[in-house]
Amino acid sequence: MTQWQQGLYALTDEHLMPDDATLIDRCEAALDAGIALLQYRDKSGDEGKRERQARALKALCDHYDTPLIINDDAALAWRLGVGLHLGRSDGSIVRARKALGPEAIIGATCQDSLEFAEQSAGEGASYLAFGRFYPSRTKPDAPPADLAILAQVARFNLPRVAIGGIDADNIDATVSAGADLIALVHGIFGHDDPGAAVRRLNQAMKR
Ligand SMILES: Cc1ncc(COP(=O)(O)OP(=O)(O)O)c(N)n1
Ligand SMILES: Cc1ncsc1CCOP(=O)(O)O
Numbered sequence: 001m002t003q004w005q006q007g008l009y010a011l012t013d014e015h016l017m018p019d020d021a022t023l024i025d026r027c028e029a030a031l032d033a034g035i036a037l038l039q040y041r042d043k044s045g046d047e048g049k050r051e052r053q054a055r056a057l058k059a060l061c062d063h064y065d066t067p068l069i070i071n072d073d074a075a076l077a078w079r080l081g082v083g084l085h086l087g088r089s090d091g092s093i094v095r096a097r098k099a100l101g102p103e104a105i106i107g108a109t110c111q112d113s114l115e116f117a118e119q120s121a122g123e124g125a126s127y128l129a130f131g132r133f134y135p136s137r138t139k140p141d142a143p144p145a146d147l148a149i150l151a152q153v154a155r156f157n158l159p160r161v162a163i164g165g166i167d168a169d170n171i172d173a174t175v176s177a178g179a180d181l182i183a184l185v186h187g188i189f190g191h192d193d194p195g196a197a198v199r200r201l202n203q204a205m206k207r
């Protein structure tokens with residue numbers, strides 16, 4: 001198992017980190033404390049800001065030797081030479097794989113669905129993401145999922161990502177259910193000190 005396939009997966013949020021300096025400072029704290037992956041997730045639609053911030057995060061992630069994943073935007077991922085996360089209506093995994101190459105990390109949202117998991121695995125996804133498992137402040141309307149799905153998708157032999165409302169209190173149960181990577185927004189960036197939050201979560205994961 002390579003290093004990015006297990007551990008914490010931090011997702012940025014444009015409301016929690018509204019300006020460049022806050023975004024970079026808080027992502028650096030999380031990277032320094034030990035995360036496996038960082039996703040740039042910005043729903044603002046401000047193309048200039050997205051390009052600038054994603055480039056700054058790429059330089060930071062290179063420094064920490066941690067992969068950067070871009071949410072939704074295959075063209076931006078291609079320009080930066082980084083990974084990509086695609087939801088059910090964000091475009092084709094097959095096309096993204098062709099454009100980004102065999103080594104690129106391409107993740108797929110599978111919600112609570114074995115069918116989505118099978119399809120995404122067949123199309124060349126690098127990891128499968130399930131959730132939301134708990135009430136989420138970031139995406140309250142995301143379809144709910146049952147932890148049992150994590151055991152059911154072990155047969156695809158791809159890293160299983162769990163997302164949605166995960167924090168220090170429920171991370172242990174989520175890992176025990178089969179998650180390899182734990183994806184969080186508020187559980188990391190909703191805290192005053194994201195580095196301390198990452199250290200606590202890593203401790204809780206090891207228990
Ligand atoms: C790791 C991870 N899992 C799931 C998602 C959700 O993707 P999507 O369903 O496309 O929703 P948005 O994030 O685009 O609102 C994700 N981004 N990352
Ligand atoms: C993007 C996404 N997809 C399902 S839940 C979610 C948000 C996760 O954020 P939080 O960890 O704050 O619940």
Ligand SMILES: [Mg+2]
Binds near residue numbers: 071072085086088
């Ligand atoms: Mg999406």
